[in-house]
Amino acid sequence: MKHYFxxxxxxxxxxxxxxxYSGLRVSDLLTITVREARYNYINKVEKKNGHSKRFVVHPSIRSDLDTFIADKADDEYLFASRQRKTISQLKQQPIDRSTAYRFLNEAARKFGLEEFGNHTLRKTWGYRLYQQDERNLALLIDAFGHSDMRVTLRYIGLTQDLLDRATMRMR
Structure with missing residues (x-):
């Protein structure tokens, strides 16, 4: 999907x-400013829970990000809408979460993926971190703000995968 986008x-x-690459909620992604994106780390205070989160800008996108923001002002939103907001008539606002949902779902359909929503990016981050090293589970529990590993495993869609693997290892 990266190449598609x-x-x-x-x-x-x-x-x-x-x-x-960040595990941020869509509502927090939408509020990233160009100023924040100029550095190797982005610091955000999550809207939902007020927790501070710092994440590294993945090296694979650094060059593209630098090119994208080169001629933008620091106070612009990184994911700015090209349209004027209908009700407030404001310009230079971030895209709406429904816009993000629409373009993510259009791409998902191209690849035959169902049940793809705004939260899928966050869950993908968690799934990939867990697949990289199962010891990352404690980090994910903390990052997601879950109180129990079962909640985290279910959230990233691994409950059935773990059951299947355990069954296959049986003698």
């Missing part, structure tokens, strides 16, 4: 990539 829209490509 990159060939169509740098904004949507970077949105997707930062989503799968």
């Amino acid at each position: 990159r060939s169509r829209s740098m904004r949507n490509y970077l949105f997707f990539c930062i989503g799968i």
Whole structure:
């Protein structure tokens, strides 16, 4: 999907990539400013729970991100809408979460994926971290703000995978 987005829209490509490399909720992704994106780390206070979160800008997108923001002002939103908001008539606002949902789902359908929503980026980050090293589970529990590992495993869609693997290891 990265290649799909990159060939169509740098904004949507970077949105997707930062989503799968940060674990941020969509509501927090939308409020990233160009100033925040100029550094190797982005610090955000999560809207939902007020927790501070710092994440590294993945090296694989650094060059594209630098090119994308080169001519933008620091106070602009990284994922700015090109349209004027209907009710408030404001310009230079971040894209709406429904816009993100729409372009993510259009891409997902191209690849035959169902049940793809705004939270899928966050879950993908968690799934990939867990697959990389199962010892990352404690980090994920903390990052997601869960109180129990079962909640985290279910959240990232691993409950059935773990059962299947355990069954296959039986003698």
